[in-house]
Amino acid sequence: MxxxxxxxxxxxxxxxxxxxxxxxxxxxxxxxxxxxxxxxxxxxxxxxxxxxxxxxxxxxxxxxxxxxxxxxxxxxxxxxxxxxxxxxxxxxxxxxxxxxxxxxxxIPNVPHALVPNGTTEADNEELFKAGEIPKLHEGALPHWELAKKYDIIDFELGNKIAGAGFPVYKGKGARLQRALIAYFLDTNTAAGYTEYQLPHLVNEASGIGTGQLPDKEGQMYHVTEDNLYLIPTAEVPGTNIFRDVILNESELPVGITGYTPCFRREAGSYGAHVRGLNRLHQFDKVEIIRVEHPSTSYAALDAMVNHVKSILEALKLPYRILRLCAGDTSFASALTYDFEIFSTAQDRWLEVSSISNFETFQANRLKLRFKNADGKNELAHTLNGSALALPRILAGILENYQTEDGIDIPEVLREYTGFNKIG
RNA sequence: GGAGAAAUGGCAGAGUGGUCGAAUGCGGCAGUCUUGAAAACUGUUGAGGGUCACACCUCCGGGGGUUCGAAUCCCUCUUUCUCCGCCA
Missing domain, CATH: 1.10.287.40 (Serine-tRNA synthetase, tRNA binding domain)
Known part of the structure; x- marks a missing residue:
């Protein structure tokens, strides 16, 4: 606001x-x-x-x-x-x-001066590209075929239990998920973020605090009997830690990280681009959140971008960074960078992280302030980003690391998975 | 789920109808003292609106009511605690 x-x-x-x-x-x-x-x-x-x-x-x-x-x-x-x-x-x-x-x-947030003009994702500005796009063998498969072939994700079973968009991970698939979560959390805490375990349901005040409510409640699952919402991202409970809080200037900056499942109600369209793990109602994500002094928030945004970069480089996934155009920048954000990895088997880019500076937009709703050098209460800046969202990372690993006789596990994950190969 | 109690400033804790935005203690900040620190002493210390600045107004969990007047009485919601029951 x-x-x-x-x-x-x-x-x-x-x-x-x-x-x-x-x-x-x-x-x-x-x-x-x-x-x-x-x-x-x-x-x-x-x-x-x-x-x-x-x-x-x-x-x-x-x-x-x-x-x-x-x-x-x-x-x-x-x-x-x-x-x-x-x-x-x-x-x-x-x-x-x-x-x-x-x-x-x-009224949405006013875009930062760096935000390019534009209306759709086609107008986003590609800033950076790195990593080698692997050359796959003849007959390489998209991840949903691989998932079936190696019996690691069962989409039909999810349909039966819950509905479309609720996959069931099994065996090495489940273990790989857990490995990714642990790896991300460890990397984030090593970078100075404090790990939190947060509620997966939030009240109305929290939804308003971060900007999901009012008006955008259609995106969240609503438990009407108790008037609680299933979180669409850990940003909601994580940032609301600071609702109605006045920090001392010396307590800034604050950095927290947390893993949560995320629930999104938005009915996806049908077709190849939402197949498999590309778009889900429930997925896992590790989030990083920062509360910053206004004078350092853009340096913090850059630091978050560099942090995510380092994770994707460690996973050896080809990626690019986009600066979102005004039309694609979310309601509360002033400036957003998206990370996309390249899926060779699908021959397309997949969004795996979105990092935003909200400046005072959320802080104003949250009443998140700090006592500045003059002793006055001043709104802080909030930022957050995915580090990282799981499903498309998993899809990228399955697709880019496939060989004729199985799927290799990226080097850095092996101590977490306990195996080097699926298949 | 049943019964009872409670919710006051950063924390603890007075205040049960009138000059109470709220005693006192702790904590925080500033100063005196000290080579420095501690201790001691002195002062200061909630938030929001409003104003050039004052004035002034609002806020004692949220909402509503009674009254000339409410932190204080009534209703309601929420939350917390204690006991009992159930339970991962």
Whole structure:
């Protein structure tokens, strides 16, 4: 959520930057400013009435104490009007505040200057590419065929138990999953992130805090009976650790990592690009989250990118880094880098990580602040990224590491899997 | 699931209708003292709105009510604790 004073002071700039996202926010921004003015006006009126009412109450108290009952009752009569006024004004203030919040919830974050123009993923900017694209043998298979051939992932069984998009990993497939999770967590903690185990369901306030609610609840599974949501990413419980928190400046930066399953309700389309592990309702992911001083958040973003780079290099998967265009950058993000690995057997790039700086957008909703050098409370910056999402990494390993007689396990994972080959 | 108790500032903990944004202690910060530190002493120390700055207003778990006036009384929701039951 953008800050109202920021909108007020940078109106033209905000509109121009939001235009990059292909939205015409002019009306919305004007409404915000008008509503905020109204809110402050009503607040001032209410304050005056309340001040008067407070004064009278004190006077009445004094009169009763000194036994001047008649005078006290005379003053009491005066408070009736004030009470009515304060009630009306109070309601108006509440309403203006709610309306303002509704508007603010509709406005996405303003993109950073580096964000390229564009509307779809085709407009994303490729920044970096590394790794060798392996030459596969004749008859190389996509991962869903490999999964069947070596009996390591059972999609049909998942269909039976839960539904489409809930695969069952078995045997060496399950072990490889566990190995990847452990490897990612170890790598992240070695880089200074503190490991957390987080709830997989969150309440409404948490959903609002990180920007999934309101309006985007369709993407989450909702347990209506208890009004809880299954997390779509560890970002939600992880970042909400810091909801309503005021940190000391010396406590920054904060870095945490956590593994969670992720649940996404969004009905994927059908066809080859969502086959197998490409798009799921439940998948595993290891997330990294940072809380930063505003002056260091972009350096932190770069550090996160370099960290993920090093993991993909250790796994020896060919990858590229994209800077997302405005149209593809998520609602709350100011700047996002995506990592994609190349799947040779599918002959396409697969997104495996998305790293974003939200600046103060989430912090403003979360009320996540730190006490700055002047002793003032200031919104912190939040960032997060996948390090890493499992299914497509698994797909990439299966497809790129396949040989005629099995699937080799990347060197760095062998101490975690306990085997060097599947098949 | 049943019965009871409770929710106050960073923490502990007073406050049961009137000058209470809230005693006191601890902690934090600043200063005095000290070569430095500790101890001791002094001062300071919640958040939000509002203002050029004051003033002023709001907040004692959330929401609603009673009253001229609510941290204090009532209703409701949430959470926590104790006991019992069940249970990985």
């Amino acid at each position: 953008l800050q109202v004073p920021f909108i007020r002071e940078n109106k033209a700039d905000v509109i121009a930057r939001l235009a990059k996202r292909n939205i015409d926010a002019a009306t919305l921004i004007e409404q915000v400013i008008a509503l905020d003015e109204k809110r402050r006006r009503v607040q001032a009126q209410l304050d005056t009435v309340l001040a008067e009412s407070n004064t009278l109450s004190k006077a009445i108290g004094g009169l009763f104490k000194s036994g001047q009952v008649e005078e006290a009752n005379a003053l009491k009569a005066k408070t009736t009007t004030l009470k009515e006024q304060s009630k009306t004004l109070g309601e108006a203030l509440h309403e203006a505040g709610e309306d303002l919040k509704d508007l603010l919830y509709q």
